[in-house]
Amino acid sequence: MGFFFTAVTPLAAGGQPYQIWHLNESLGVDYEHGMNIMVSRFLETMFTNFFVAIFFYNSIISSLRGGRISVRLIQLGLITSLIVTLFILVLFVRSRIIIKIVRLLEKIKFFRKKNWSLKLENWIVELKKSIRFLWNEKLYIMILDILLGVGLLIVQAYSLYYFVDVFTPDLNISYWKIFGGMAILNMVVFYLPTPGASGSMEGAYHIFLSSLTGNSKIALTAVFGWRFSSYYMQIIFGSLLLFINNAFIKRR
Numbered sequence: 001m002g003f004f005f006t007a008v009t010p011l012a013a014g015g016q017p018y019q020i021w022h023l024n025e026s027l028g029v030d031y032e033h034g035m036n037i038m039v040s041r042f043l044e045t046m047f048t049n050f051f052v053a054i055f056f057y058n059s060i061i062s063s064l065r066g067g068r069i070s071v072r073l074i075q076l077g078l079i080t081s082l083i084v085t086l087f088i089l090v091l092f093v094r095s096r097i098i099i100k101i102v103r104l105l106e107k108i109k110f111f112r113k114k115n116w117s118l119k120l121e122n123w124i125v126e127l128k129k130s131i132r133f134l135w136n137e138k139l140y141i142m143i144l145d146i147l148l149g150v151g152l153l154i155v156q157a158y159s160l161y162y163f164v165d166v167f168t169p170d171l172n173i174s175y176w177k178i179f180g181g182m183a184i185l186n187m188v189v190f191y192l193p194t195p196g197a198s199g200s201m202e203g204a205y206h207i208f209l210s211s212l213t214g215n216s217k218i219a220l221t222a223v224f225g226w227r228f229s230s231y232y233m234q235i236i237f238g239s240l241l242l243f244i245n246n247a248f249i250k251r252r
Helices: 002-008 015-027 031-055 057-064 071-093 096-105 116-137 139-167 175-186 200-213 216-249
Strands: none
Touching: 002 015, 002 216, 015 031, 031 057, 031 071, 031 116, 031 139, 031 175, 057 071, 057 175, 057 200, 071 096, 096 116, 116 139, 139 175, 139 200, 139 216, 175 200, 200 216
């Protein structure tokens, strides 16, 4: 369901908030622990993608020379992603900054009677305890989760490589170029405010694969097959699960 809400929300931003809510409502996990878990995993994913993208950067850019993807656009996307990730990291580690921002907002007449800063104080204290526990006392679990995240990226890249290899068996395109290209494009394409980055994702990957294969029609077919299996099928199954839950499970 986290994948489903990621797929249907602008900027693919709905999965983590849904999972925080689900952990609390269905499993009884406090919001500060749910926030800690989701933000920690988000930061892991972003930094993993960024380091993989930097490692493969020269190889991918050289493959795209003369193509329709602007190198400057890719560079801008990578820099933007890094700035956003570092900003979230600072707010996450120095969470009292949020209270200072809220206190500034409370100087505005509309927010003055809300007393949000007081309500946030205890929550921030508990959040910091949760962060300290997870990253200090359970560091081995975080390292394991990072390694699993790399494994997930490898599998996701192979799903795209599979479709490319099916339609272009004679070209013998390197899997690692697909892997590196996916890491780079994932850092760039999610900033268009469409549900699940739909449209921008298909367009960017079509251009990328067209540059690698030299065949626009084959690239389009591969992208369609990959996106249908990895994105639109999630929406179909997610909608089906929501229907089953609302129609039968909740009623029971």
